[in-house]
Amino acid sequence: MNRYSVFSVARNAMNYNKDWERAWRSPNPKAEYDAVIIGAGGHGLATAYYLAKEHKMTNIAVIEKGWLGGGNTGRNTTIIRSNYLQEPSIAIYELSRSLYEGLSQELNYNMMFSPRGLMMLCQTEHELRALKRTWHANRHAGLDCRMISPKEVKEICPIINDDPNARYPILGAYYQPRGGTGRHDAVAWGYARGADAMGVDIIQNCAVTGIRREGGKVVGVETERGYIKTKRVGVVAAGHTSVVMQMAGVNMPIESVCLQALVSEPIKPVIDCVVMANTVHGYMSQSDKGELVIGGGADSYNNYSQRGSFPALEHTVTALVETFPIISRLRMLRLWGGIVDMTGDRSPILSGTDVEGLYVNCGWGTGGFKAIPGSGFVFADTIANGRPHPIAEPFSLNRFAEGRLIDESVAAAVAH
């Protein structure tokens, strides 16, 4: 891997950028790997990266139906935060957020983690009480977070509607100063490049068509490019996890729905933080390119099509026009959808299964981008050691049988 730096940029520029190497290879699949990860999204690539880096498992492959990073990794609103309510959630999201802090340097790929601050507005007394509870939970967990007054909200985000007579006036906000955004594609690309450099084969445009079992064990995967022997399979396929797991005869307790997002045309900077308005169901930030990045609630019906319904989007935009009145004269440039995998408690699944050697990482629902590094880190550890990483343990599949749910809905009533 040739290292990226200001010097390499300058050196290559002198030669009209003709000598840059591939960021990752395009290898043919081998007959056998020590582990196969199904799905080259952020979570799958991060898993492969940490398997190679932390556990020295380099004879592994990531197999992807389409192009790497093309699912929800490249379709989200790039929010990074860890101010969750429940302890298991705080643990994994904060691990993730802290890994994001140094990820550009670690991967030698600028994924532009921008801890510009993230606020969750309190627009009813009830929401204010609920977020205070989250704050207390977070501060005892050691997170850098605080409640801020309406005045501070306005100082941090001058374009917000602070009219005390607004439909849902701002009573305050819960603020995580080291929350923010990142460049989503670059996270996938950076992990892909890093994993590839350690010898991981990333095989794109190669759908998995079957998972072969012998007895209670995984022995290999069937793909469009032939059979691959392996004793360990990690399924990281987001909205299509149910379909892939079916190939191994495992039913998953998830539903797939479409979540949409949209951007405005680029404008000069107007908002230098992430604002989440959960009562009215919308959130907004501004990308480095200048586009306002907008998201809201998921569709209320199951769907695999990556195309959502306009009414859901209209609700979000309406809420944000009221929250940020200056956007009324700005324009929607592009909208898109992603298929999110929702569990019953809206928390992820990071788990082994009843099939020996088969592991699954899914259920990130509407909030998976922020979790990529932490999820990959603990999932790699789980696969490598054949037992759950302590942070992954609460997110086991059998929690649904035990009723040991990790429900965040009280802390954030909206998709994010």
Add this chain to the structure above:
Amino acid sequence: MSGKPYRLSDAGRLIDRSKRVSFTFDGKTVSGFAGDTVASAVMASGQRVMGRSFKYHRPRGVVGLGSEEMNALIGVGKAERHEPNLLATKVEIFDGLSAVSQNRWPSLNHDIGAINNVLGRFFSAGFYYKTFMWPQAFWKHVYEPFIRQAAGLGKAPTGRDPDVYEQVHVHCDVLIAGAGAAGLAAAEAAAASGLRVIIADENPRLGGLCDIGGGLIDGASPLEWAKTRAAALAAADNVQVLTRTTVAGHFEDNYVLMFERVGDHDPSITAAGTPRHRLWKVRAGQIIIAAGAIERPIAFANNDRPGVMLASAARGLAARYGTAAGVNGVVFTNNDDAYRTALMLKSMGVGVARIIDSRTNPESALIDQAKAAGLDISFGSSIAGVMTSKGGKQIDGIKMSPYNRGRVTNETKVDCDFVAVSGGWNPAVHLWCHNGGKIKFDHELQTYRPDRSPDGLLIAGAANGTFDVPGALAEGYAAGEQAVALLKGKAGKIAKASATQEAQAKLEPIWFAPATGAYNEGDKHFIDQQNDVVASGLELAQREGYESVEHTKRYTTLGMATDQGKTSNILGLGVVAEATGKTIPEIGTTTFRPPYTTVSFGSIAGAHVRDRFLPVRRTAIHDWHVANGADFEPVGQWRRPYCYPKAGEDRHKAVTREILAVRNKVGLLDASTLGKIEIKGPDAGEFLDRMYTNTFSTLKEGRCRYGLMANEMGFLMDDGVTVRVGPEHFIMHTTSGGADRIAGWLEEWLQTEWPDLKVFVTPVTEQWAQFAVAGPNARKVLEKLSGDIDFSAEAFPFMTMKTGTLAGMSVRAYRISFSGELSYEIGVPANQGRALWDAILEAGAAFGIEVYGTEALHVLRAEKGFIIIGDETDNTVTAIDVGLEGLVSKKKRDFIGKRSMEQSFLKMDGRKQLVGLLTEDPNYVLPDGAHALEDATGKPPQKTLGHVTSTYMSPSIGRSIAMALIFNGRARMGETLSFSLDGKVVKAKVVEPVFYDKEGARQNV
């Protein structure tokens, strides 16, 4: 040519030379004519540079004729009416219009950011992924702020939008997107059936390219035919013609969004209060896409210089506005259509120095005409470079060379001041693709055209890859007829026009015209001009492995500018294909997503702004609350009085007074927001048994019972009192916030799981006003009112219900209590609510009645240890956790949540359980949501034992109280818990969560 060299004297069919219009561009007054666009008027004034590009800040001029424009982006209007990123080619001028250029500092002519252009080699595609990483903190504090300031295009408005917007919901039989030759023909055929037709076009006038596209209809210019057709459609009763209206998006089930710009072109329209934009939501029986095509450029070195434009734009500007692109131009093409530009410009007196045609010896009528007109043509040639002066703002000429895919040889210089370029046309397949329509590559046209549509969309004319007028007409008529047939309408008779057009020579693909010097060194070939995506960048992406077309797009930002790749997508694919030796279909294409062109957020919000955003629901007593100084809080969609402060009182004092009134005298609460759902039918009892954890089928008529509702996971989701009114009739009360959700929940189960149950569910929350009369004097107040209800303790015991008259009104009276006091709730039809309210207040005056709000209600119930769903519960709490296991039936065969409540974790000892807390300092009120800690003196991370769910100063017992969910709480009675608050350790004792009147004596009188 007239005195003004760029305004032609004999052309410009859309401008009215008798009406001068003056406006400002960057503060400078520009004079144009009615009918001009900002682009046509500014260009006519002699100015070429209209904007600066995104990354390199290169000076840019007009490229297109309409919505394909990517360079001439302007801001229009001032302050809170400023609107950035509009296309100068589409903004119609009016007196007083204020337009500004964007993304430049300090001025359009002198832009500091242009330094990026000099350093362009270092700012290659994706370079920012490779640097700006050291030191770590610099990204947030140094690099990113700088990048953000440099990025973005226009500026946001400064304040709240003063204009109004609206939405229209409409059904039609046939929707036609686009009103060129094909669309007009389709509309005529569809309209003749008498079916309801909508035809919409983004331009101010119908006709598409009928004026400049060539050919003849009925022996005359297609424009004449288009005008006749437009007039006929406008006159037809069953046709709605919409101009300045973009069909922006197509969704599931023929749901279509149309974006109409009602008042942008004339400020008197919005000044009169008419909405500025209108968003049309159409459900169409059949949709005919006649959206035309978009011309594509050819990538040659420095093809972004102001004065290089699409051939159709040069032609259209001259024909429509009399605006000459320059004095002496060069036409560069690989197809016949651009010959029309050369011929038209020459006929209007604009110099055409040369036609440069990359094809070798094509033969056609248009080429013959050009030769006959004396135009110089160089076949087999291409442009190898553009010579400029004034910092790239002025074209002095081009370098022409024989076209081959290798190194440039034999350069010839041709003097010119503009270049009209055409690389062929791309069908506008966007709408076709929005909901999953497939496209296929057409090797003849070298572009994608429609293939299959899952929705059965119809498509005609240039959007279908049929670029000639006779073909477009025929497809239009056929599509219109087919739509009628599919809708089983009656085909009407029309006199179809007949069209002719000269045969054209075949287009030959050319994507990349090599420049002088070594391949791809130095000069930039622009693909996506606004985003400064250059051919070498696309190749770099391939070299680095970003080969998937989606990777290429995201790595280079190709097609992600405000034009969404209208001119750059196919060109980019062509360049990549050529560079990698693949075919375009092998490379694939990105997804077309709505909207086709941008849609204002204002129009998406429509009228739902300010007080119409989630309109406040009001009880029958709302006006009284306002008149009596209520301090409101939002609760669900309602606003409820938090308290009623009197003069000199703050919230706390008011709440304390209200509580003591209830405890010592009597209080009156507007409880109308409480959810009320009528449940009727022979299976009503069985249904309630399944929905609640406790049993209702055994409830006797006239009796009330408090019910708990769990979700499938076994966790509490609602509670409230349900009453049996008759054998098959119950009234369910839900929480205020849960009323709509629970009504939906009941319906979902009835409709999807138990359709066999004979039950009707009718939410009636708004139909009833309901008040709580609570306190020791409650009975006396109600007895003072006339009526036939016996309120005595014997006749009207606790948890019963009676109907009767009170103060002359028919009421439902319930003896229930959420305060622990003697309490009645009286329900009355909402339209009589205010009368009853007034009557109760009048009767209560003698007994010291006071109104109380939600906060007093909350404190009163907390003093009694009653839970509130959402405070004491959070989707993880069971009935057992809050000490209400007695309300979980052990006898019922099943109820929602029963299975889950059998799960090991829900039955486990030591779960978080509801307890009361009394702080050591009786004046200290624990903060909301505070967590008890195992070791409150330690440092984070600290293990928590649970959290405070409700916390108040209790006036009734004169000290602070709190409720909390604490791990193994019931076994900790008497223990002292520690909290770390404001740097201090606060201690509180665990007690039973009932603080006042533990025996319940007060309500039992």
